[in-house]
Amino acid sequence: xxxxxxxxxxxxxxxxxxxxxxxxxxxxxxxxxxxxxxxxxxxxxxxxxxxxxxxxxxxxxxxxxxxxxxxxxxxxxxxxxxxxxxxxxxxxxxxxxxxxxxxxxxxxxxxxxxxxxxxxxxxxxxxxxxxxxxxxxxxxxxxxxxxxxxxxxxxxxxxxxxxxxxxxxxxxxxxxxxxxxxxxxxxxxxxxxxxxxxxxxxxxxxxxxxxxxxxxxxxxxxxxxxxxxxxxxxxxxxxxxxxxxxxxxxxxxxxxxxxxxxxxxxxxxxxxxxxxxxxxxxxxxxxxxxxxxxxxxxxxx
Numbered sequence: 374x375x376x377x378x379x380x381x382x383x384x385x386x387x388x389x390x391x392x393x394x395x396x397x398x399x400x401x402x403x404x405x406x407x408x409x410x411x412x413x414x415x416x417x418x419x420x421x422x423x424x425x426x427x428x429x430x431x432x433x434x435x436x437x438x439x440x441x442x443x444x445x446x447x448x449x450x451x452x453x454x455x456x457x458x459x460x461x462x463x464x465x466x467x468x469x470x471x472x473x474x475x476x477x478x479x480x481x482x483x484x485x486x487x488x489x490x491x492x493x494x495x496x497x498x499x500x501x502x503x504x505x506x507x508x509x510x511x512x513x514x515x516x517x518x519x520x521x522x523x524x525x526x527x528x529x530x531x532x533x534x535x536x537x538x539x540x541x542x543x544x545x546x547x548x549x550x551x552x553x554x555x556x557x558x559x560x561x562x563x564x565x566x567x568x569x570x571x572x573x574x575x576x577x578x579x580x581x582x583x584x585x586x587x588x589x590x591x592x593x594x595x596x597x598x599x600x601x602x603x604x605x606x607x608x609x610x611x612x613x614x615x616x617x618x619x620x621x622x623x624x625x626x627x628x629x630x631x632x633x634x635x636x637x638x639x640x641x642x643x644x645x646x647x648x649x650x651x652x653x654x655x656x657x658x659x660x661x662x663x664x665x666x667x668x669x670x671x672x673x674x
Contacts, residue, residue: 374582377438379403379425379445379452381418385470385526386444387535388575390418396579401434403445412536428455435459440466440582447471450507457510461517466582469511471525473567473592475501477639481622482560484599486640491590491647500635508590515588522585526574526593527567527643530661532669534572542637543665545629547607547673549620556608557620559638562601566641567594570658580652592643595656600637606665611674 376393380386381402390400394417402418403425404410410420423430425445435441435456443456447470460467475497476489487493497505514521532538550556577593585591605615625634648654659668 374439375399375401375437376440376442377401377403377421377434378418378442379431379456380443380470381413382409382536383444384533384535384537384540384571385529385574386442387416387537388533388571389442389444389578391416391534392572392575392579394418401438403431403434416535425449425452431455432459438465440468442468442470442578444470447507448504450503450510453507453511457514457519457521460519461514464518464520466520466522467511467514468578468581469508469521469523471504471508471523473525473527473594473641473643474636474639475505475508475525476643477501477636477641479635480564480638480640482558482562482564482600482638484561484563484565484640486565486642488642488644489592490644491592512588512590520585520587522581522587523590524577524581524593525591525643527569527641529569529571529574531571531658531664534575539669542633543603543607543670544673545633546604547611547670549628550604550607550611550613553618555613556604556611556617558600558604558617559620559622559625559634561619562604562617563599564638564640565597565599567597567643568661569593569595569645570656570664573654573656573658577648577652577654580654584652586651589651591648591652592645593648593654594643594645595658596660597642598661603661603665606662610666610671
């Protein structure tokens with residue numbers, strides 16, 4: 374198939390694009406300029422020059438493609454709307470990338486949280502209302518003969534296979550540990566996040582293109598752990614031992630800004646049983662601790 378991927382120069386989109394190419398698909402990826410386009414060419418991806426604001430480019434490329442994967446910006450409703458509208462009545466697949474911060478609880482580092490599956494009603498924070506509404510719009514496009522799917526990954530770790538090799542969360546904690554001389558987490562760090570290896574995450578997109586019923590929503594995870602445990606693992610990797618310290622919420626806001634600070638102090642817990650049963654998805658990558666201590670994050674030492 375000819376598949377259009379937004380976010381092809383990013384972490385998720387780049388790894389999904391790599392897997393699509395390996396599976397024999399023709400991948401066209403959005404790139405904001407010629408320089409970024411060359412990065413895609415080097416990965417075997419045909420660049421489509423434009424930004425997320427170039428709606429005519431998005432519309433035309435989507436119409437000319439056999440499937441579309443939006444891995445660029447889960448909080449941009451206009452991009453999703455333009456792409457979905459381009460595919461209405463076509464029977465083509467459209468995959469929207471969401472994210473499990475939609476279930477975050479602002480726990481300020483305290484343990485707890487509901488383990489969400491796809492049937493659990495959302496008790497969402499106000500700042501997540503827009504993303505949830507966008508996801509719902511995508512799912513409802515199934516009524517207009519779009520094979521629409523929403524994939525909702527959690528904390529993704531590991532080395533990506535595209536232009537961008539890591540997501541920001543773990544490298545940010547590593548940088549904080551190095552500058553402080555001790556790993557630090559917001560509050561007590563007992564808050565829990567589900568997590569998934571990047572290649573396992575990307576595999577779910579390919580399975581969705583083959584097997585997902587239209588109008589399907591899937592959480593992705595292969596386990597969960599606390600922020601303090603992640604930072605203890607970072608300490609072992611850096612040779613700092615397992616002792617950790619508190620990073621106050623005020624410090625986090627000043628250094629990281631509100632979105633990451635609220636997210637990294639929340640409980641974000643989901644179950645991927647639906648993806649396992651309906652798509653046959655299986656996680657086979659290393660654990661988050663193996664990857665931090667023995668894998669790709671050692672480059673940040």
